[in-house]
Amino acid sequence: MRDRAPPALGLSARFRGRLGDFRLDVAFEAPDRGVTALFGPSGCGKTSVLRAIAGLERFAEGYFALGGDVWQEGAAFRPVHRRPIGYVFQEASLFPHLDVRANLDYGRRRALRGGARESTRFDDVVDLLGLSRLLARAPGALSGGERQRVALGRALLTQPRLLLMDEPLSALDRLAKEEIIPYLERLRDSLGLPTLYVSHDIGEVERLADHVVLMAAGRVAAAGPLGEIQSRPDLPLARMPEAAVTLAAEVVAHDPDYDLTTLAAHGARLIAPGAFGPPGSRRRVRIAAPDVALVRDPPRASSILNCPAARVIEAAPRGRGMMTVVLALGAEGEGARILARITRRSWDHLGLGPGQPVFAQIKGVALVSPSAPGEEG
Structure with a gap:
């Protein structure tokens, strides 16, 4: 060596x-x-x-x-x-x-x-x-x-x-x-x-x-x-059943009437239930791959609060009928990366491929830690 x-x-x-x-x-x-x-x-x-x-x-x-x-x-x-x-x-x-x-x-x-x-x-x-x-x-x-x-x-x-x-x-x-x-x-x-x-x-x-x-x-x-x-x-992390990505985010605002917090991540604004601290607070949030669905067009009405624009970066098969898809947040794919886990049939039916613009329907955003990854004290 x-x-x-x-x-x-x-x-x-x-x-x-x-x-x-x-x-x-x-x-x-x-x-x-x-x-x-x-x-x-x-x-x-x-x-x-x-x-x-x-x-x-x-x-x-x-x-x-x-x-x-x-x-x-x-x-x-x-x-x-x-x-x-x-x-x-x-x-x-x-x-x-x-x-x-x-x-x-x-x-x-x-x-x-x-x-x-x-x-x-x-x-x-x-x-x-x-x-x-x-x-x-x-x-x-x-x-x-x-x-x-x-x-x-x-x-x-x-x-x-x-x-x-x-x-x-x-x-x-x-x-x-x-x-x-x-x-x-x-x-x-x-x-x-x-x-x-x-x-x-x-x-x-x-x-x-x-x-x-x-x-x-x-x-x-x-x-x-x-x-x-x-x-x-x-x-291996992306192939685990509990695969997820941890993102750095900043608290933008809290809506006390609905107890929802808006957070700014790289490439998207996300809404999560609960109070995450005062505006400007740095937070660490988790998005699980099974909680992300993909659509080609923005939904007109949905109970899912988060549906940011994103770009498909790459995908890999997971088992016989599933795909793990890597997405970059933002209309031009300029933001942070997250994962989606969808069926191979959905991948083919939607005509997805690298570079494809999509909207990521994120069913859940969870607070992981009261500071962002890489944040120095």
């Missing part, structure tokens, strides 16, 4: 080698802000990549750099204790003999003794993660979600330049996940800390990620912005 110079910004990773019978051969780059999700099925190598970046696994053919700072280049290898990372595992692994305050302070004191600059303050982390009422508690008295919030706070107080999160919600039940995800969203939106987030849960990725590295069988299948990866019909 030929190493290359790191980009001026962002992170760059290349690892190749074997772990027992498993072969890893990955290469990707990602931004130096926001959340990059390593997404794929169990056993595809996501955790191995995270451990290699942390320095816990060593590949002879390896390269990693963050913002031009090279941590590994072939045989040149920075040991794990000299890598400015915060690592959050599936299990919180708190010290049972210390209360929450002491658990949090442990990582902070160790980092400062090692010469780290205190860029993340104790009180700020406590406020960000809502830990003030927990400080005197023992770990055994915490819920699963509370333990993970403390583990996250401890990782942040090590003053990292990179946060690594290895399926931090996988050991939690649904209610606990819903409890902690808003704190992860606050973290993403409040700190300029690049985060690599391992998950096999597409719902977590849609809510948290700005950028996706899609993995399969020890390799990178694709990498790029979330919406771009979701809307590629050649990739």
Whole structure:
């Protein structure tokens, strides 16, 4: 594997080698802000990549750099204790003999003794993660979600330049996940800390990620912005039953009489039920492929509120009788891409093909997250 110079910004990773019978051969780059999700099925190598970046696994053919700072280049290898990372595992692994305050302070004191600059303050982390009422508690008295919030706070107080999160919600039940995800969203939106987030849960990725590295069988299948990866019909995400695209949108207005919010996305205005915040608020919305139907002419009257103009970009068969269609919003196809799932008969009957102008009847627009993909805090 030929190493290359790191980009001026962002992170760059290349690892190749074997772990027992498993072969890893990955290469990707990602931004130096926001959340990059390593997404794929169990056993595809996501955790191995995270451990290699942390320095816990060593590949002879390896390269990693963050913002031009090279941590590994072939045989040149920075040991794990000299890598400015915060690592959050599936299990919180708190010290049972210390209360929450002491658990949090442990990582902070160790980092400062090692010469780290205190860029993340104790009180700020406590406020960000809502830990003030927990400080005197023992770990055994915490819920699963509370333990993970403390583990996250401890990782942040090590003053990292990179946060690594290895399926931090996988050991939690649904209610606990819903409890902690808003704190992860606050973290993403409040700190300029690049985060690599391992998950096999597409719902977590849609809510948290700005950028996706899609993995399969020890390799990178694709990498790029979330919406771009979701809307590629050649990739597994578009073939999933729950295929959807996550769009950045801005609140335009709210109609209190009907409790409907108008949002501006790239290439279209969308209407969704509920209040999404004041005008100007940036939001992340989800449009599911099965909720999008296509018509050649604008409907004169319909209960479906959203029917923006769009252009067909491409299509791919899904099974024997279905098609996944990629659309670009806007009369000229200048906007964001979404997916539609229609029958092959409808595709043929409507005479559709690349470049064809259509109208996308969108049955539902759902709020995913209180900030837009790629939005910096």
